[in-house]
Amino acid sequence: xxxxIYWISLVLSMLFLALPLLLVLPLAFNESSFxxxxxxxxxxxxxxxxxTQPPWMPAFLNSLKVAFGAAVVAVVIGGLAAMGTMLSGxxxxxxxxxxxxxxxxxxxxxxxxxxxxxxGRAGFGGGYISLVLAHAILGAPLVFLSVMTSLKGLDPELxxxxxxxxxxxxxxxxxxxxxxxxxxxxxxxxxxFVTSFDEVVVAxxxxxxxxxxxxxxxxxxxxxxxxxxxxxxxxxxxLLSLMFLLVLNWLxxxxxxxxxGK
Amino acid sequence: MSSLEIKNIDxxxxxxxxxxxxxxxxxxxxxxxxxxxxxSGKTTLLKILAGFEPVSSGTILMNxxxxxxxxxxxxxxxxxxxxxxxxxxxxxxxxxxYPLKVRRVAKDEIDExxxxxxxxxxxxxxxxxYPAELSGGQxxxxxxxxxxxxxxxxxxxxxxxxxxxxxxRVDLQEELRDIHRTLGTTFINVxxxxxxxxxxxxxxxxxxxxxxxxxxxxxxLYRHPDTRFVADFVGKSNILDGEVVQEGDTAMFRAxxxxxxxxxxxxxxEAELMIxxxxxxxxxxxxxxxxxxxxxxxxxxxxxxDRALYSLAMDMGENFIVYGSARSGIHGDGARVLMGFAxxxxxxxxxxxx
Numbered sequence: 001x002x003x004x005i006y007w008i009s010l011v012l013s014m015l016f017l018a019l020p021l022l023l024v025l026p027l028a029f030n031e032s033s034f035x036x037x038x039x040x041x042x043x044x045x046x047x048x049x050x051x052t053q054p055p056w057m058p059a060f061l062n063s064l065k066v067a068f069g070a071a072v073v074a075v076v077i078g079g080l081a082a083m084g085t086m087l088s089g090x091x092x093x094x095x096x097x098x099x100x101x102x103x104x105x106x107x108x109x110x111x112x113x114x115x116x117x118x119x120g121r122a123g124f125g126g127g128y129i130s131l132v133l134a135h136a137i138l139g140a141p142l143v144f145l146s147v148m149t150s151l152k153g154l155d156p157e158l159x160x161x162x163x164x165x166x167x168x169x170x171x172x173x174x175x176x177x178x179x180x181x182x183x184x185x186x187x188x189x190x191x192x193f194v195t196s197f198d199e200v201v202v203a204x205x206x207x208x209x210x211x212x213x214x215x216x217x218x219x220x221x222x223x224x225x226x227x228x229x230x231x232x233x234x235x236x237x238x239l240l241s242l243m244f245l246l247v248l249n250w251l252x253x254x255x256x257x258x259x260x261g262k
Numbered sequence: 263m264s265s266l267e268i269k270n271i272d273x274x275x276x277x278x279x280x281x282x283x284x285x286x287x288x289x290x291x292x293x294x295x296x297x298x299x300x301x302s303g304k305t306t307l308l309k310i311l312a313g314f315e316p317v318s319s320g321t322i323l324m325n326x327x328x329x330x331x332x333x334x335x336x337x338x339x340x341x342x343x344x345x346x347x348x349x350x351x352x353x354x355x356x357x358x359x360y361p362l363k364v365r366r367v368a369k370d371e372i373d374e375x376x377x378x379x380x381x382x383x384x385x386x387x388x389x390x391x392y393p394a395e396l397s398g399g400q401x402x403x404x405x406x407x408x409x410x411x412x413x414x415x416x417x418x419x420x421x422x423x424x425x426x427x428x429x430x431r432v433d434l435q436e437e438l439r440d441i442h443r444t445l446g447t448t449f450i451n452v453x454x455x456x457x458x459x460x461x462x463x464x465x466x467x468x469x470x471x472x473x474x475x476x477x478x479x480x481x482x483l484y485r486h487p488d489t490r491f492v493a494d495f496v497g498k499s500n501i502l503d504g505e506v507v508q509e510g511d512t513a514m515f516r517a518x519x520x521x522x523x524x525x526x527x528x529x530x531x532e533a534e535l536m537i538x539x540x541x542x543x544x545x546x547x548x549x550x551x552x553x554x555x556x557x558x559x560x561x562x563x564x565x566x567x568d569r570a571l572y573s574l575a576m577d578m579g580e581n582f583i584v585y586g587s588a589r590s591g592i593h594g595d596g597a598r599v600l601m602g603f604a605x606x607x608x609x610x611x612x613x614x615x616x
Contacts, residue, residue, distance in 0.1 A: 161347035163334040164312060165361035165412065175360070179351050 021238070028231040035226060046232040056233060059217035066128065066203075066213055067196040070135035074192035077136065078143025079185055085144075086151045100144045103137050111138070112205035119206065130206050131213070135199060139192025146191065150184025151177065186251050194244050198237070265289050266311075266416060266448065271320030273306055273472075280306045282472045284320070293442050293449045295459040298469035299495070305420065307469070308452045312418055313337050324415060340409030340417040340447075344424060346401045348393040354380070354404050355389040361412040379407045382441060399430045406438070410445065419451040423458060435461050456496050460484070468492050484538075490611050493536045500542075500582045501611070502535045515610065519578030522554060522605045534611040537582075541607040544572050544586030544593060545600045555600040558582070560593050574601055 024035075031041035050056045078100070085096040103111065111134070119130040154177065162172040200215040207216055214237070221230045266288040273281035281303045288294050296304040309315040311322065313334035322330040329337060349357050355376055362372045380386050383403040393401055402422060409417055422438075423431045439462050442449050453459055459466045460480040467477040468491075476488045480496075487493040490501055504517030506528055513527040515535050522535060548555035558576035563586075570588040575581055584601050586593070593599055 155345070155347065157343050157345055157347040158349060160312075160314060160334070161341065161343060161349075161408075162360070163314075164337075164339060164341035165408070166335045166338065166364045167360070168335060171364065176349060180349075 024231060025235050025238075027228055028235045030228055033227060035228065035231070046228040047236075049227075049229050050232045050236070053229075055212060055217045055221075056214075056229070059212050059214045062128075062211055063197055063214040066131045066135060066211075067193045069128075069132035070139050070196040071189045071193040073132060073136035074139030074143045075185060075189045078140040078188055078192070079147050081140065082144045082147035082151060082184075085148065097144075097148070101141045104141045108138075108199075108201040112202045115202060116205045127208060128211050131203060131211060134202050134206055135196035136192070138199060138202065139188075139195050142191040142195060143185070143188030146188035147181060147184040150181045150187075154180055183251050187248060190244060190248055190251070194241065198241075265325065266450075267321075267323040268307075268311075269321045269323065271307070271310065271322070272318045273303075273310060273315070274318045280472050281310075284472075284474055286467055286474065286477060288448060288450065290448055291446045293439070293451070293462060293464045295451045295453060295463040295466045296469055297453060297456060297459040297466050297495070298475075299454055301471075302469040303472040304452045304454075304469045306472075308418055308420055308450070311416075311450065312339060312341055338412075338415050340412070340414035342402075342405045342409050342417070342419045342422045344421045346393075346405040348401055348404055348408070350393055352392075353389065354385065354391050354393070354396070357393070357404060358408045358411050361408065365412060375411055379411045382410075382444070383407045383437075398426055399434060402426065402434065403437075406441070410441070410447065414447065417447050417449045419449065421453055422451070423453070423455070431455075431458065432461075438462060460496070466496075468495060470495075486609060487536065488612055490534050490536075490613070493609070493611060498539050498583055500537045500539070500580070500584075502537075502580065504533065504535065506531055506533050506610075515608075517578075519576075520554070520556065522608060524610065525606060528610055530612060532613045534613055536609045536611055537603055537607070539571065539583045539585045542582070542584040542601050542603040544574070544584055545602050548600055548602070553602045553604050555602045557598070557600055560595050560597045560599055562595055563592055565592055572599075574599065576601065 026039065027035050027037075028046055029042050029044070030039045031043045031045075032039070081096070081100045085093055085100065088096060115130065115134045115137075119133070124130055158176055158180070159172055162176050167175065198215050199213075200219055203213050203216055204219070207213060214233070218230060218233060221227070266286075268284060268286040268288070271281055271284040272279065284303070284307060286294075296307060298304045306315065310317055313329075313332060313336075317330050320330070321328050324337075349360065352360070358376045358379060359372050362375060367375070376389070377386070380389060383406055385400060385403055385407070388396060388400065388404075393404065396404065402425075406422070419438075423434060426434065435458055438449075442462075451459075451462065460483075463480060465477060465479055466483055468475040468483060470491050475495075476483060476492045478486075483492060483496045487496065493499045493501060502515075502517040502520060504515055504520070506524070507514050507516055508527070513524040515522045515524055515533060517535065544560075545555065556576055556578065558574040561573040561575050561581070563573070564571045565588055568588070569585050570592050572584050572586050572593065573581065574584060582601055
């Protein structure tokens with residue numbers, strides 16, 4: 001019985017999640033400029049186009065810039081928020097956590113409108129800074145959550161041990177708590193980066209032509225001219241995401257090894 | 263002369279009282295163990311001494327100075343945690359150097375002192391390792407070194423052996439005893455293992471339900487327990503419930519089927535009589551030697567080479583455990599035997615109400 005459930009769920013999830021991707025991705029190597037099967041020969045031309053013709057490379061670099069900036073800002077905001085929340089009382093923790101996580105719950109369309117309006121009013125709408133700030137706000141809750149998780153996972157006896165050896169609260173925080181929570185910061189930063197990197201809704205509201213990000217370029221490419229280049233770009237993006245996933249996994253493994261007590 | 267005086271400590275958690283009027287006087291350089299079953303308040307008392315829990319009332323005096331309101335970092339007490347609480351992101355050397363860095367000791371002196379203490383706990387080769395790369399016993403010794411390196415006024419040990427296997431525990435007990443002798447620091451150890459307590463301590467405070475049941479040497483706890491709880495908790499014992507009556511010139515302890523003359527008249531009327539398993543013998547026939555012989559039959563026996571531990575069903579209705587000589591054979595299960603003991607070897611216990 002449990003074997004049957006195992007196979008049914010495995011097959012269904014593969015069908016829904018992986019099959020569409022696997023069906024589409026080979027078309028990146030198709031010689032025909034139409035996205036249809038059967039394939040007509042093998043070519044890497046679409047990848048060449050992706051690297052040489054606009055809008056792909058500039059959009060990719062824009063995305064990197066925005067994602068990097070957003071991740072840095074998100075780590076500062078989310079990290080500080082998590083540390084402050086940890087130091088407050090139990091009731092305060094519930095309220096503060098709710099507040100800091102709220103950007104995840106609010107629909108991105110609503111956020112997009114709000115950002116456009118607010119940044120426009122403040123006088124820096126449509127530019128690089130507005131995108132970084134908006135994505136930082138989307139990424140901060142992720143940093144907050146992962147830092148909170150690693151702070152909560154710390155053995156409270158470590159802090160007590162440091163106290164018994166004469167370390168003041170600030171010294172304990174700097175030498176024990178912060179270094180041990182570092183994997184949480186790294187994970188959070190990575191999450192924030194990835195989130196910004198493939199965020200499209202808020203970016204549509206805010207991006208100006210010169211600050212177009214890769215997801216927007218893909219989105220408009222899909223609308224304007226349906227070429228295998230899109231698939232080639234999508235394939236490379238998937239590989240990049242896979243790489244991030246592996247790094248994330250490695251980070252988590254490492255933190256588990258280090259805090260493993262006997 | 264320095265000493266630790268614990269005076270009339272009460273501790274409440276909300277409406278529940280965890281400690282009742284606990285008082286202890288601990289001399290400098292003493293090795294004291296707080297012994298008791300789980301929930302007896304021994305860990306609570308340790309947390310209060312370490313400064314992690316405030317007292318509800320009462321005082322703690324260190325060399326006459328009241329420290330009951332001092333925060334943990336200002337007490338200068340070493341602490342070995344049950345889970346060792348080694349910093350996983352620091353090497354053994356960095357772990358042990360931590361309390362010295364806090365005290366802004368010069369780097370050369372730090373290295374010197376860390377090396378010296380690592381030699382003391384026989385871990386000289388492991389200075390560069392991380393805690394996760396050490397065995398449980400090694401981690402325990404690093405924790406000990408870290409708690410001792412800054413020359414604390416007092417070392418508190420919270421069930422330090424509980425995570426180790428039996429063989430390692432015995433070795434470490436001896437080592438701990440040696441280190442205590444070498445350094446002369448006052449040690450306060452918490453454990454529920456009565457053997458560990460008896461092997462290591464100068465004095466043992468037996469705790470029960472938040473109270474000190476008895477604070478004495480291992481010998482006195484074993485031979486002269488005050489109460490049935492201490493008699494039961496420290497070692498094996500047979501206990502008879504009865505009363506004290508005056509018969510002519512002698513006081514007698516009477517229980518169902520037994521009368522034992524007492525050497526001196528006690529003040530109590532209701533009492534319990536303790537007979538340790540090694541105070542009795544298992545015989546086939548009674549001798550006329552002033553000892554008391556009670557009939558019964560063998561339920562089971564455990565042979566350990568030097569002797570056998572018999573479980574006996576006495577005719578008077580109790581079950582006794584008694585060591586018997588096994589030099590010329592062992593009594594089989596079901597055999598009729600006599601359990602002999604000398605009245606002078608018994609201990610009369612005070613009976614507590616309730």
